[in-house]
Amino acid sequence: MNTEKPVILLVDDVPDNLKLAAHILKPLDCEISAAANGKYALDIAVKLVPDIILLDVMLPDINGFEVCRKLKADPITEFIPIIFLTARNSHEDVVKGFEVGAVDYVTKPFNSSELFARVKTHLTKERQHKEILRLNRRNAALAMAVTASHEITQPLQSIMGYLELLEISQQSRGINPKEGRYFASIKLAIERCQFIISNLENIKEVGFDEYTEGTDMAVIRNPDQILSIPDEE
Numbered sequence: 001m002n003t004e005k006p007v008i009l010l011v012d013d014v015p016d017n018l019k020l021a022a023h024i025l026k027p028l029d030c031e032i033s034a035a036a037n038g039k040y041a042l043d044i045a046v047k048l049v050p051d052i053i054l055l056d057v058m059l060p061d062i063n064g065f066e067v068c069r070k071l072k073a074d075p076i077t078e079f080i081p082i083i084f085l086t087a088r089n090s091h092e093d094v095v096k097g098f099e100v101g102a103v104d105y106v107t108k109p110f111n112s113s114e115l116f117a118r119v120k121t122h123l124t125k126e127r128q129h130k131e132i133l134r135l136n137r138r139n140a141a142l143a144m145a146v147t148a149s150h151e152i153t154q155p156l157q158s159i160m161g162y163l164e165l166l167e168i169s170q171q172s173r174g175i176n177p178k179e180g181r182y183f184a185s186i187k188l189a190i191e192r193c194q195f196i197i198s199n200l201e202n203i204k205e206v207g208f209d210e211y212t213e214g215t216d217m218a219v220i221r222n223p224d225q226i227l228s229i230p231d232e233e
Helices: 015-028 038-048 064-073 091-099 112-171 177-200
Strands: 007-011 031-035 052-055 082-086 104-107 205-212 215-221
Touching: 007 015, 007 038, 015 031, 015 112, 031 038, 038 052, 038 064, 052 064, 052 112, 064 082, 064 091, 082 112, 091 104, 104 112, 112 177
Parallel strands: 007 031, 007 052, 052 082, 082 104
Antiparallel strands: 205 215
């Protein structure tokens, strides 16, 4: 499970409100960032991808509802839980907050214990959600590894068998050094593939690194065995 501290983004144009909220949430042992307007909040959210955002509605540039809409429209930030923290407590405002994508709505002046409990609850849900996603990705990668091992091993064995038959048939007329090197290189390439495939069955963990923008590559980690490939002779 990821042991990094969760990140909370506080968005409010009143410095005292930011300080108070940060003080209340300090026992959660989180990294806390702050933004005093909507534009800056959007920039920070994309860069940090916080675990949760506490968002005021009345901001000097873009109102909180619009900020929430923009966050939910961006694939990078669309799944971040947003809690509105505002003095606007009419029924219409509360409904609108949920309509634009918020998970909760806390009115000012807020009760410290209530704010702490609500944020803690949503952080716990977010942590559990991320762990479920991690396990799902891991299980999917492991299943693909086992499938690859099963489906590729037989064709590789067939290729090696046909190669050996071809080599035997060629020996009747004599194999020149250049052809011999070709046969040896093909055998080595097949053996390398067989070595990698055999290790897929012993995978203990799978991580993910960015391969290209928007695409991750599975990184196989096996603490019990070093996945090294024999060097060419």
